[in-house]
Amino acid sequence: MKHRLFSFLILLLIVSNGFSQPFKFAFVSDTHIGASTGEEDLKRTVSDINLQPDLDFVILTGDITEMGTDLELALAKKILNELKVPFYIIPGNHDTGWSESGGVSFIREFGYDKFVFDHKGYRFIGCASGPYVRMSDGHIPRDAVVWLDSVLAATPKDQPLVFANHYPLDNGLDNWYDAIDRIKKFNTQFAISGHLHTNKAWDFEGIPATTGRSNLRAKAEIGGYNIVEMRRDSALFSERNPGKEGVRTWRKIALGRRTYDDSIRYERPSFDINQKYLVATAQWTYHSDANVVSTPAYAARNVIFGNSVGTIEALSIKDGASRWTFKTNGAIYSSPAVSGNKIVLGSGDGYIYCLNAKNGSLIWKLKADAAVLGAPVIEKGVVYIGGSDRNFRAISLNSGKQLWAFKGLEGSVVSKPLLYGSNVIFGAWDRHLYSLNKRDGSINWKWNNGAANRMLSPAMVNPVASREIIYIAAPDRYLTAIDASSGKTLWRTNVATVRESIGLSEDQKLVYGKTMNDYIVAFRTGATQPAEEWRLNAGFGYEHVPSMLIEKAGVVYFGTKSGVVYAIDPKAQRIAWGHKIDNSMVNTVNVIAPGKVIVATMDGKVTLIEAGK
Numbered sequence: 284m285k286h287r288l289f290s291f292l293i294l295l296l297i298v299s300n301g302f303s304q305p306f307k308f309a310f311v312s313d314t315h316i317g318a319s320t321g322e323e324d325l326k327r328t329v330s331d332i333n334l335q336p337d338l339d340f341v342i343l344t345g346d347i348t349e350m351g352t353d354l355e356l357a358l359a360k361k362i363l364n365e366l367k368v369p370f371y372i373i374p375g376n377h378d379t380g381w382s383e384s385g386g387v388s389f390i391r392e393f394g395y396d397k398f399v400f401d402h403k404g405y406r407f408i409g410c411a412s413g414p415y416v417r418m419s420d421g422h423i424p425r426d427a428v429v430w431l432d433s434v435l436a437a438t439p440k441d442q443p444l445v446f447a448n449h450y451p452l453d454n455g456l457d458n459w460y461d462a463i464d465r466i467k468k469f470n471t472q473f474a475i476s477g478h479l480h481t482n483k484a485w486d487f488e489g490i491p492a493t494t495g496r497s498n499l500r501a502k503a504e505i506g507g508y509n510i511v512e513m514r515r516d517s518a519l520f521s522e523r524n525p526g527k528e529g530v531r532t533w534r535k536i537a538l539g540r541r542t543y544d545d546s547i548r549y550e551r552p553s554f555d556i557n558q559k560y561l562v563a564t565a566q567w568t569y570h571s572d573a574n575v576v577s578t579p580a581y582a583a584r585n586v587i588f589g590n591s592v593g594t595i596e597a598l599s600i601k602d603g604a605s606r607w608t609f610k611t612n613g614a615i616y617s618s619p620a621v622s623g624n625k626i627v628l629g630s631g632d633g634y635i636y637c638l639n640a641k642n643g644s645l646i647w648k649l650k651a652d653a654a655v656l657g658a659p660v661i662e663k664g665v666v667y668i669g670g671s672d673r674n675f676r677a678i679s680l681n682s683g684k685q686l687w688a689f690k691g692l693e694g695s696v697v698s699k700p701l702l703y704g705s706n707v708i709f710g711a712w713d714r715h716l717y718s719l720n721k722r723d724g725s726i727n728w729k730w731n732n733g734a735a736n737r738m739l740s741p742a743m744v745n746p747v748a749s750r751e752i753i754y755i756a757a758p759d760r761y762l763t764a765i766d767a768s769s770g771k772t773l774w775r776t777n778v779a780t781v782r783e784s785i786g787l788s789e790d791q792k793l794v795y796g797k798t799m800n801d802y803i804v805a806f807r808t809g810a811t812q813p814a815e816e817w818r819l820n821a822g823f824g825y826e827h828v829p830s831m832l833i834e835k836a837g838v839v840y841f842g843t844k845s846g847v848v849y850a851i852d853p854k855a856q857r858i859a860w861g862h863k864i865d866n867s868m869v870n871t872v873n874v875i876a877p878g879k880v881i882v883a884t885m886d887g888k889v890t891l892i893e894a895g896k
Contacts, residue, residue, distance in 0.1 A: 345375025589615025669696025842869020
């Protein structure tokens with residue numbers, strides 16, 4: 284007992300002494316390598332930091348690159364390697380949401396996407412955040428929350444903490460409370476973040492917080508960053524512009540022993556909708572240890588999906604119990620395709636995998652030259668899939684042998700293709716929609732919507748087709764009809780501001796769209812400019828995630844950014860039911876039978892919902 288007491292007192296002495304030791308570090312954010320001045324601005328900052336002998340380390344809080352490309356990440360790493368002091372780095376939404384590698388290249392370049400280290404009595408914790416789908420809400424990934432639990436479990440309650448995240452800890456993150464609820468149980472001194480490109484003081488449920496300016500110069504002559512001076516009783520935040528004398532101190536945070544009042548009620552997501560629609564219930568829910576950003580498949584009585592740390596998991600349809608797992612070496616954003624007892628999907632490790640759906644054994648794998656984030660489709664023993672190596676392939680389902688590859692792309696493919704007639708149709712990040720001949724991969728046509736900004740292009744559309752017409756909804760908020768044979772634009776309409784989410788009625792007479800505010804709309808299919816057939820106010824609020832609309836047995840199903848699955852009756856134009864799973868994005872649902880829906884959310888929850896009449 285005396286020995287334990289002595290050890291405890293020594294620990295307190297170490298922490299107390301460390302807590303009082305002053306030091307400085309550089310706080311850099313939003314460098315955006317790939318933007319017009321990003322490279323030059325970061326080089327200036329690195330040189331400026333190297334001229335200051337009293338800086339102990341550097342923390343970079345995300346959006347290191349503009350588009351998360353391999354070239355941008357390699358350049359950022361090359362520049363940061365010139366620092367003479369250690370640096371600690373986390374990704375932001377620009378590094379993850381549009382990444383051509385699914386985040387694999389960020390980890391490959393920097394060795395991690397989250398960090399923890401101790402310095403002079405303080406523990407610094409840097410958490411990964413994104414969105415992990417373009418335009419979805421900010422999100423602290425599920426694997427980072429699991430990791431954070433393990434870090435905090437090994438952290439003394441009295442040790443002063445500094446928490447770093449790309450996003451501010453507010454509802455700009457769909458799961459902001461996952462971080463706040465955890466770090467408020469500890470001696471958290473303050474949090475730092477980026478994302479907003481401006482210096483700003485915050486208070487998040489009592490936690491002092493600071494967002495730092497972007498390193499970019501924007502409209503100024505040069506860029507800038509912050510220096511944080513940790514004194515015995517306070518932390519001073521000062522902006523510095525490389526090459527100029529002095530700093531401008533703009534923020535002071537008092538330091539000391541902190542306790543947070545857990546009796547105060549703060550905003551948390553509401554699940555009241557589940558009480559409103561009791562007809563729909565979750566039969567079971569499984570929480571993966573990482574994000575799930577794809578549509579689960581159903582085969583051999585198993586629900587099968589991949590997660591963002593590269594694990595393919597199979598659950599029993601009966602009760603959600605784990606049946607088998609298969610590990611790849613890269614993040615999986617590819618929705619599995621099923622044919623008999625075979626499932627096929629791609630991985631960020633650069634392989635396309637075919638597994639036995641019953642037991643998870645490997646049947647074959649095919650190596651691509653970069654990550655494979657796109658979803659496959661299978662028809663008549665042939666797998667069609669695109670990759671980040673700018674190839675679109677046809678592969679034999681039985682042998683795994685490549686039958687042909689179209690190499691004329693100028694951007695990665697991370698979308699799901701449509702097979703229609705003799706053609707395969709898909710979008711690529713070179714701003715084009717392509718139509719290839721399924722037999723030999725020869726090009727029929729390519730189309731674009733005229734948007735110079737690839738963020739508004741058909742790169743990630745999910746085409747549907749009826750009566751020789753292809754329908755798409757791109758982020759430019761137009762619904763477009765394209766002639767399937769020629770690639771000619773037949774009509775475009777933006778009267779309903781549909782953004783990416785689209786669906787086709789079972790009788791192929793209507794094309795559905797989800798607007799960015801509350802409404803589901805229906806247009807009559809055809810070659811002439813359509814009038815709006817009907818619209819339904821579903822009350823889901825502001826909405827922007829690409830969860831497609833699926834009709835089965837006269838009911839239309841779709842998901843939202845806030846974790847709600849809706850079912851609507853298109854004939855009566857009313858909501859049949861809604862059910863909230865968590866507060867993150869719902870992927871496109873898999874309707875395996877009328878009223879029986881497999882759902883996965885970005886936070887890694889996989890659920891079987893059943894609804895009565």
